[in-house]
Amino acid sequence: MTHVKEKDFQQLSDVTVRFAGDSGDGMQLTGTQFSDTTAWIGNDLNTLPDYPAEIRAPAGTLYGVSGFQLHFSSTDIHTPGDTADVLVAMNPAALKKNLPDIKNDGTIIVNSDAFDVKNLKLANYDNNPLDDDSLSGYHVFEVPITSLTANALEGLPLSPKEVSRCKNFFALGLMYWLYDRPLQNTEEWIKSKFKKKPEYVEANSKALQAGHKFGEMTEIFTTRYKVEPAKLPKGIYKNISGNEATALGFLAASVKSGLPLFLGSYPITPASEILQFISNYKNFGAKTFQAEDEIAGITSAIGASFAGHLAITTTSGPGLALKTEAIGLAVMTELPIVVINVQRGGPSTGLPTKTEQADLLQAVYGRNGEAPVCVLAARTPRDCFNMAIEASRIALKYMTPVILLTDGYLANGSEPWRIPHVDEITEIKVDFRKDPEGFYPYSRDENLARPWAIPGTPNLEHRIGGLEKSNIYGNVSYDPDNHDKMVKLRTQKVKNIRNDIPDLKIDGEQSGELLVLGWGGTYGTIKEAVAKANNAGLNVSQAHLHYINPLPKNTEAVLNNYKKVLIPEINLGQLARLIRGEFLIRVEQLNIVRGLPLKVNDILEKITELLGGGNGK
Amino acid sequence: MTHVKEKDFQQLSDVTVRFAGDSGDGMQLTGTQFSDTTAWIGNDLNTLPDYPAEIRAPAGTLYGVSGFQLHFSSTDIHTPGDTADVLVAMNPAALKKNLPDIKNDGTIIVNSDAFDVKNLKLANYDNNPLDDDSLSGYHVFEVPITSLTANALEGLPLSPKEVSRCKNFFALGLMYWLYDRPLQNTEEWIKSKFKKKPEYVEANSKALQAGHKFGEMTEIFTTRYKVEPAKLPKGIYKNISGNEATALGFLAASVKSGLPLFLGSYPITPASEILQFISNYKNFGAKTFQAEDEIAGITSAIGASFAGHLAITTTSGPGLALKTEAIGLAVMTELPIVVINVQRGGPSTGLPTKTEQADLLQAVYGRNGEAPVCVLAARTPRDCFNMAIEASRIALKYMTPVILLTDGYLANGSEPWRIPHVDEITEIKVDFRKDPEGFYPYSRDENLARPWAIPGTPNLEHRIGGLEKSNIYGNVSYDPDNHDKMVKLRTQKVKNIRNDIPDLKIDGEQSGELLVLGWGGTYGTIKEAVAKANNAGLNVSQAHLHYINPLPKNTEAVLNNYKKVLIPEINLGQLARLIRGEFLIRVEQLNIVRGLPLKVNDILEKITELLGGGNGK
Amino acid sequence: MANNTETTTPKYKAKDFSSDQDVRWCPGCGDYSILAQVQRTFPEVIETRKENVVWISGIGCSSRFPYYMDTYGFHGIHGRAPILASGVKIANPDLSVWVATGDGDLLSIGGNHFIHACRKNVDIKVVLFNNRIYGLTKGQYSPTSEKGKVTKTTPFGSVDYPFNPISLSLGSDATFVARSIDRNPKHMQEMIKRTGAHKGLAFLEIFQNCNIFNDGAFSVLTEKDTKDDHTLFLENDKPMVFGKNQDKGIKLDGLKPIVVDISNGKYSKDDLWVHNEFSVSPTHAIILAHLDDNKDLPTPVGVFRQYFKETYDGGIANQIKYVKEKKGEGDLEKVLFGGNTWEVD
Amino acid sequence: MANNTETTTPKYKAKDFSSDQDVRWCPGCGDYSILAQVQRTFPEVIETRKENVVWISGIGCSSRFPYYMDTYGFHGIHGRAPILASGVKIANPDLSVWVATGDGDLLSIGGNHFIHACRKNVDIKVVLFNNRIYGLTKGQYSPTSEKGKVTKTTPFGSVDYPFNPISLSLGSDATFVARSIDRNPKHMQEMIKRTGAHKGLAFLEIFQNCNIFNDGAFSVLTEKDTKDDHTLFLENDKPMVFGKNQDKGIKLDGLKPIVVDISNGKYSKDDLWVHNEFSVSPTHAIILAHLDDNKDLPTPVGVFRQYFKETYDGGIANQIKYVKEKKGEGDLEKVLFGGNTWEVD
Numbered sequence A, B: 001m002t003h004v005k006e007k008d009f010q011q012l013s014d015v016t017v018r019f020a021g022d023s024g025d026g027m028q029l030t031g032t033q034f035s036d037t038t039a040w041i042g043n044d045l046n047t048l049p050d051y052p053a054e055i056r057a058p059a060g061t062l063y064g065v066s067g068f069q070l071h072f073s074s075t076d077i078h079t080p081g082d083t084a085d086v087l088v089a090m091n092p093a094a095l096k097k098n099l100p101d102i103k104n105d106g107t108i109i110v111n112s113d114a115f116d117v118k119n120l121k122l123a124n125y126d127n128n129p130l131d132d133d134s135l136s137g138y139h140v141f142e143v144p145i146t147s148l149t150a151n152a153l154e155g156l157p158l159s160p161k162e163v164s165r166c167k168n169f170f171a172l173g174l175m176y177w178l179y180d181r182p183l184q185n186t187e188e189w190i191k192s193k194f195k196k197k198p199e200y201v202e203a204n205s206k207a208l209q210a211g212h213k214f215g216e217m218t219e220i221f222t223t224r225y226k227v228e229p230a231k232l233p234k235g236i237y238k239n240i241s242g243n244e245a246t247a248l249g250f251l252a253a254s255v256k257s258g259l260p261l262f263l264g265s266y267p268i269t270p271a272s273e274i275l276q277f278i279s280n281y282k283n284f285g286a287k288t289f290q291a292e293d294e295i296a297g298i299t300s301a302i303g304a305s306f307a308g309h310l311a312i313t314t315t316s317g318p319g320l321a322l323k324t325e326a327i328g329l330a331v332m333t334e335l336p337i338v339v340i341n342v343q344r345g346g347p348s349t350g351l352p353t354k355t356e357q358a359d360l361l362q363a364v365y366g367r368n369g370e371a372p373v374c375v376l377a378a379r380t381p382r383d384c385f386n387m388a389i390e391a392s393r394i395a396l397k398y399m400t401p402v403i404l405l406t407d408g409y410l411a412n413g414s415e416p417w418r419i420p421h422v423d424e425i426t427e428i429k430v431d432f433r434k435d436p437e438g439f440y441p442y443s444r445d446e447n448l449a450r451p452w453a454i455p456g457t458p459n460l461e462h463r464i465g466g467l468e469k470s471n472i473y474g475n476v477s478y479d480p481d482n483h484d485k486m487v488k489l490r491t492q493k494v495k496n497i498r499n500d501i502p503d504l505k506i507d508g509e510q511s512g513e514l515l516v517l518g519w520g521g522t523y524g525t526i527k528e529a530v531a532k533a534n535n536a537g538l539n540v541s542q543a544h545l546h547y548i549n550p551l552p553k554n555t556e557a558v559l560n561n562y563k564k565v566l567i568p569e570i571n572l573g574q575l576a577r578l579i580r581g582e583f584l585i586r587v588e589q590l591n592i593v594r595g596l597p598l599k600v601n602d603i604l605e606k607i608t609e610l611l612g613g614g615n616g617k
Numbered sequence C, D: 001m002a003n004n005t006e007t008t009t010p011k012y013k014a015k016d017f018s019s020d021q022d023v024r025w026c027p028g029c030g031d032y033s034i035l036a037q038v039q040r041t042f043p044e045v046i047e048t049r050k051e052n053v054v055w056i057s058g059i060g061c062s063s064r065f066p067y068y069m070d071t072y073g074f075h076g077i078h079g080r081a082p083i084l085a086s087g088v089k090i091a092n093p094d095l096s097v098w099v100a101t102g103d104g105d106l107l108s109i110g111g112n113h114f115i116h117a118c119r120k121n122v123d124i125k126v127v128l129f130n131n132r133i134y135g136l137t138k139g140q141y142s143p144t145s146e147k148g149k150v151t152k153t154t155p156f157g158s159v160d161y162p163f164n165p166i167s168l169s170l171g172s173d174a175t176f177v178a179r180s181i182d183r184n185p186k187h188m189q190e191m192i193k194r195t196g197a198h199k200g201l202a203f204l205e206i207f208q209n210c211n212i213f214n215d216g217a218f219s220v221l222t223e224k225d226t227k228d229d230h231t232l233f234l235e236n237d238k239p240m241v242f243g244k245n246q247d248k249g250i251k252l253d254g255l256k257p258i259v260v261d262i263s264n265g266k267y268s269k270d271d272l273w274v275h276n277e278f279s280v281s282p283t284h285a286i287i288l289a290h291l292d293d294n295k296d297l298p299t300p301v302g303v304f305r306q307y308f309k310e311t312y313d314g315g316i317a318n319q320i321k322y323v324k325e326k327k328g329e330g331d332l333e334k335v336l337f338g339g340n341t342w343e344v345d
């Protein structure tokens, strides 16, 4: 042990790592631990979990491969990385499935124990790729992870199966060694996680340490890497996923508005976690109602809103489809609710565990009748926190349903978040109507919002419902002119929100050749692509929409300042359609619908092409 | 009787009549009888029933008024008339509610018996309008219809209530006299309707005849009117409503495709009638399934489609909202179904018995993911027949869901229809896949349609479903590139329908100052407005869309041939949005959302304004 | 929770519960009687101030009910009243939450929300106006229409069997199940009171005549010459006696209920089955629910079953209280800064 | 209707029902056993050619089932399998239509379609994989999870009561209701055969272990040392005996089932309650459904109830036949030109 050769340290500015293995191999956990530790030592980072729809598909199969990609750096970064520098492949299937996403000349660490005949066959390998030269373009390190883990745990009172389950911690320990990360964070996590199973604490910790030590001892690794902490603004940070940020945002909105939170929801991937997080906030008075279906989820929320709660409902595409009719009821009764739609691959059940941006037009238009709602979109995992608060603010102020769009990538991906103090978060003012004097349920304030008079308030007894209501008085009205007026009033109310939201901000030149306009989860990718293009001397700016209905007041002016506008989307051009229809502006599109985030490189190529470079027109 | 003064006959080219009374007064029946007789003697006609959401609201109330307007003429007509020449008002509420829609100088026939203190109060009249000069601008005829009916039926074994129920036939008889229509048709109807109640046959016939005789005898009417038959193309005709035409269209499509019809549906106004009509066609093998809700309606239809039926589902706005998720399933499984949406006032429950065009964007975009469907719209009551067949043809040929839009006005309105012979209707060719050789469930023909291999076919066992499928093979596939491909293929398939539909036709000049572009039930109104504008020397043409997704190939070219394009819609501009987004063409809009058909005059004014006439810009 | 400034409950009169809206049902509709009995009994039923009362409905003739009550009201969408009501009640358990619904609304499109509300025992009162027809959409058959019924959508007769709403609610473990008839105001009043007094989901089915589209659906139970022989009034702890002269009774033969004559000396009241509303198992009530499957046996009205268990809304509220006690009142700053954090400076 | 060119039914083997798709459940999942028993019994169960068999499902781990069967299959959307299946069956009554579904799929989002299919007696076979948890979405509680259950969405325990699927289906008048256990292949095979043999809606609940998210949910019924004392195997016409030594029995005390010891001479088999699958009223089956509400009583498996009435799809088909006979085969020309027509020439 004393004879170990000192390894060289190489300094890197950023690294993309991918862990891949069977869905039973704990790769999501490994990835999360690596992320947390990496965040904790101060790197900026961005993650992309990628797991199959199957829970634990049979070991060794291609469709059972679960992956976790993580991009970390000493500078500001915004994407999980187009391709990985390093792949940890726990079996042949993991290698096969992930190889296309590894950089040429990249590093591959394989669990060589798993490359047996059976697994090779399950992965449809005719030859063992470790034995032929199919991996010659990579630096391949064969580590017998299974047996090394077993050696390390010898003598512990565990079944062979239990021992084998610890191998992900061995791999993690090795990667910690390779990238010079401390074990402490994960050791503590293990301790608290297996509080009730001390033998697991010991086993997993030992496996972790063994992996680390193996790096130290083995001859095969000659270099270690260092990635310095990023220079982030001062503050307390934590690593946060979009779903967690969304949950915290609504909790904050509840505290800041003084209204108890009500979440009516039905589980659906990738939105279920928000319900799971919020169900822990019982001591905030938050009520979570796991309903019988999505219709019940939103309808119970509408009831809770009527009763004076900050009422929200969470779902994903197919669930939003089911909520359509009830959203119309909220529009007609002008009650505040927030519908959170975590977009996933569609149509229909589609690709449940993958990301997409194809529910935008459903959110904007998908209801019977003229049923305008406010539509917002979060752009990064941590941004979900702010947008949850903003959605709540708008819903409560304008007595309107708001749809907040996130997506599978934002939901599951994570990044460091500078935590705001409670007093940095702005108050949300809510006034229940109390005064019976001159009360009419459909009278309107300066924002065209009607009064919120909740059951329990003396002398404000009134009736609302889905039939058309007379303006001001709120009685059922079949009067043709009243209907025309109300249809237009409801639309105007949502349009007016324009006056209450920030202008669309431009990153880069305020006018010029090309603007890349985006919305939602493509923010980071576009940002990196535009930065690269700028570095390459191209004249291109970025603007990214938080508000889609209504659009910011200056949107048209902004778009008109550029010769070309490019809208990259993970759909077939839904924002493009809205923008064209709204402003009659020609836009360029980039539409790649692969269930995955866009790649920086795809956007960069498109920019280059549009600016006459590359393989131009 | 012999001393009756011969009345003058005055010749008219067209007349608009409105019957109005309590919802229990049988006004819809009276209107329908007048229409049928009028059609039968050869006038062209167009009707607008207008009834309250209440079934039989308490007698005498304003909200209980039920109306039926009918426009008939000796020439081609296309609308129920903006305003009526004659109003038959059975009580004060009917008078009050309908007066705004009566032409200045028009004729009003009131049941003077009903103008008692109680009814006047229920109608919120402070004074009896028959006694003050509030009706001085009209020709008012006071007829004590209730007592005249009672006199006529004296001696019959009926209760006073039953006697009173016959008064609508008295009114009808009087109107038949006034407009010189035969009683025969209605007499026969009475006979067959009350087959089992001979006393009712006698009473109603007597009331009808008494009304007719009263016209003859009384001094108060000095003139009778004649409206000559219209010169319609040769053929056998019947008067048909949109809902009936829709039902017949699908029956014809079933016969012509050789596929049994399956209708899974849940009742909803104004679509329920289609289900009711089709449930009579049991001897065609048509299966009607009144499902537990709209989701069950469409999902059972998807099942029936899988099993090889011509499967359809009927609904209205809120029901379409509920079907959203299942339509996505049909998109993904590429099964043929037709969804008929009879649009009504929205959002939410809205104005259930009124018409509107505000479900267009829901039909085009209202689903999660990229879920393209074909969207068609019928333009007149009888056109529903053709569009039902066309919707079936497209669904079956392209293995795709088709949404057919009609609306409350088309559904309940009626017009004469030259009945086609069965052999004039084109065959719909359907080939079930039988051959196991080279069978793959997601292989595609030249139209990109996949094969329809129905359960029961030997050796074609296969599985479909809502998860993304691999192209050709149809196995579940999470492959990113396959998904991108499939998303684009499904969209392309629907786009391709463009090549299989007629060009957009122009009525009028092929280019010029102004094109009025419409879709759906506004056809007749636009047509009359454009005709009037042409008569006034204005350069304006009309084009009306049957096909909204995809749009006809020549649409852009057509639109570009005019300096201006006006799109009048009973919504806030939904087609306008589609056209702007698709072609980046500036369009003018006319959006009046009153739950009623647009008025010819409103469009005419807008045309005049746009062409610099009127109170121009 | 209810934001009352005043806390005593005034002495209400029926008309205090009558809103300013004209009632728009067809003349002769059974709904009028239900409205009248509710308004008449509510001063007694409602133990709270009337601003704490909420009526919620779906869509249908019956669902217009809330407009006519001068309480808070919500005319929802078709089929969703039980879940809309659940949302209101969970949000504010101090409210007295009532649902007015029809057989189509509750049992066709709304069936799932209903059985789940029963299962969860949400403390709402569900009043079903069962006219065995779709009234508002003008006469299609409903899930409670008898097999073979000819309606607009079943011109050759329906081929499906109806739900037994009592049996369905019992199968979903509803804690209070009762039935009444529109034409028996006194009985209905009693049932409304019982419904209001129950803590937990209370289901009251009312046979309601739709004189326009399904006139006489319950005539054997309402017409003078037949009603006594066809109606069994359930009374707790009382033997089950019925008939014009109170001369017939129900006896249990094993698990099978049979009719016996108690006028001829062979059987007396002591031989009869004694009604027990509070039976621990649902068996007793289920036998009653199916009593008139056999057309020789009468149709029971009254309370079929009542039992008590924690309500859902109460459970949620208690859990919140418990967690607050255990973990302390939520502290946002703590939650935000909890977990794995690090400092950059 | 089934477009068979060949008409005889070949002798199938289990593997004839196995598709070319890899099975993707977690190793150890109870679903494997269900698949195996279905494939094993289908050569016997299926009286028709296999192209006439259709498996339909919703969404969930269990709902992947159709992919693994080499029959026609349709993996639908969440909760809609019973109605998708109804559409198929009504369209073509010659098909043998099976539903594979989970407790969330069938009883949470799909509850309404299920109870309506039961009520209508659509001739489909509904096999419920009840693991009392949401598997596919990774471990939220389901409507069959026991009260107090701690899951991802109920970190402090659930506050709602579970459905009793047997009681719910009986309350909806299902014509065949049975239960089995994943770990008892022989019993399951028998139940699958019985399910397949029933004409009308057949509901088979299978207790299925989800070893990932709800491991051991049924362990008292599957573990060697407890199972005999906790399981009651229902056999028609047989007294209800259970226990390791077949020493315990169920006796009916009025309407109340109790356990008696038949080993000590006080009671014999003759005193016991005799199972009757074919009881006319649902009472017998309902008592059994609630047997283990009392934790001292065993959980019954086997056929709770079977009875016969016209199927919905059969009713529709018969009505069509009848109307065709009465009115003659439809003539489109006649319909088009029917009613009030006139000629223009």
Ligand SMILES: Cc1ncc(C[n+]2csc(CCOP(=O)(O)OP(=O)(O)O)c2C)c(N)n1
Pocket: B266, B267, B268, B269, B294, B318, B319, B322, B349, C059, C060, C061, C062, C063, C078, C101, C102, C103, C104, C105, C106, C129, C131, C133, C134, C135, C136, C137, C142
């Ligand atoms: C989503 C939706 N589907 C259908 C309808 C149409 N609809 C309104 S009420 C009703 C049924 C009414 O029957 P019921 O609930 O028995 O009430 P009733 O009118 O008999 O009191 C239907 C089908 C609707 N309004 N919304």
Ligand SMILES: Cc1ncc(C[n+]2csc(CCOP(=O)(O)OP(=O)(O)O)c2C)c(N)n1
Pocket: A266, A267, A268, A269, A294, A318, A319, A322, A349, D059, D060, D061, D062, D063, D077, D078, D101, D102, D103, D104, D105, D106, D129, D131, D133, D134, D135, D136, D137, D142
């Ligand atoms: C409309 C819709 N809502 C929610 C979901 C998410 N979802 C998929 S399966 C499932 C529940 C699975 O539980 P269960 O039916 O018990 O099946 P299991 O996985 O346990 O076999 C849910 C909530 C979905 N796919 N679609």
Ligand code: SF4
Pocket: B055, B056, C024, C025, C026, C028, C029, C030, C031, C061, C062, C131, C135, C136, C209, C210, C211, C212, C213
């Ligand atoms: S249609 Fe029937 S239920 Fe509706 S108001 Fe009229 S009588 Fe009552």
Ligand code: SF4
Pocket: A055, A056, D024, D025, D026, D028, D029, D030, D031, D061, D062, D131, D135, D136, D209, D210, D211, D212, D213
């Ligand atoms: S999650 Fe549970 S139910 Fe699903 S496959 Fe795994 S073990 Fe089976």
Ligand SMILES: [Mg+2]
Pocket: C060, C102, C103, C104, C129, C130, C131, C132, C133, C134, C135, C142
């Ligand atoms: Mg009803």
Ligand SMILES: [Mg+2]
Pocket: D060, D102, D103, D104, D129, D130, D131, D132, D133, D134, D135, D142
């Ligand atoms: Mg489950």
